[in-house]
Amino acid sequence: MKQAGNRFTTLLEQHKGILYKVAAAYCREAEDRHDLMQEIVLQLWRSFPRYDEQWRFSTWMYRIAMNVAISHYRRTRDTVPLEGAVLELAAEPEIDDDVRVLYDLIGGLDELSRGLVILFLDGHSHDEIAAILGLTSTNVATRLNRIKQRLRNDYQEKAR
Numbered sequence: 001m002k003q004a005g006n007r008f009t010t011l012l013e014q015h016k017g018i019l020y021k022v023a024a025a026y027c028r029e030a031e032d033r034h035d036l037m038q039e040i041v042l043q044l045w046r047s048f049p050r051y052d053e054q055w056r057f058s059t060w061m062y063r064i065a066m067n068v069a070i071s072h073y074r075r076t077r078d079t080v081p082l083e084g085a086v087l088e089l090a091a092e093p094e095i096d097d098d099v100r101v102l103y104d105l106i107g108g109l110d111e112l113s114r115g116l117v118i119l120f121l122d123g124h125s126h127d128e129i130a131a132i133l134g135l136t137s138t139n140v141a142t143r144l145n146r147i148k149q150r151l152r153n154d155y156q157e158k159a160r
Contacts, residue, residue, distance in 0.1 A: 008044075008045060008048050011057045011061075012041065012044065012061075014057075015057060015058050015061050018058060018061050018062055018065055018122075019037045019040055019041070019065065020033075020037070021118050021121075021122065022036075022040065022062075022065040022066065022069050022118060023036045023037045023040070023069070024103055025069070025103065025106050025107070025114045025115075025117070025118050026069040026070075026072065026073050026111075026114065027072075027073075028107065035072075036068070036069060036072050039068055039072055040064065040065045040068045040069070043064055043067075043068050044061060044064055044065075047064055059124075059128060059131065059132055062119060062122075062124075062132045063131075063132045063133075066115045066118075066132065066133065069111075069115075070111040070112075070115070073111055074111070101155070101158065102151075105151050105154050105155060105158070106118075106151075108154065109147065109150075112133070112143075113143065113147050115132075115133055116129060116133065116140065116143055116144055116147060117144075117147055117151075119132060119133070120144055126140045126141050126144075
């Protein structure tokens with residue numbers, strides 16, 4: 001079990017950027033982002049024994065992180081924090097103003113659209129996004145084109 005824990009910790013450290021990206025897309029407040037990241041890590045740990053190495057760890061992690069984030073987002077905010085942290089996370093990286101505007105615009109999208117954008121911005125192919133979110137590649141392409149147009153329009157409105 002200790003070896004699995006070490007492996008899990010190493011993989012999590014290598015891919016911790018996924019935690020920050022997903023949490024930033026689904027939570028505006030730092031405390032909420034931290035809570036969501038803890039929740040994601042807990043679910044990743046619980047699911048790790050069933051991790052299938054035919055999948056890249058990042059793909060598997062994204063799939064779980066997105067599911068947890070969407071569930072977290074839909075729940076009410078009336079929760080009691082757990083005592084003690086599951087994982088001590090470093091301070092969030094600084095985000096410049098342009099990226100903050102992008103996150104604000106992404107925050108106005110529905111849960112699935114947010115996931116699509118995050119994965120797209122992270123460089124995943126349509127096929128990879130489809131596998132992570134359980135969609136077809138064609139559906140991913142269509143939705144992304146619509147989302148890009150909406151974000152362009154929203155950005156232009158904001159810039160006025």
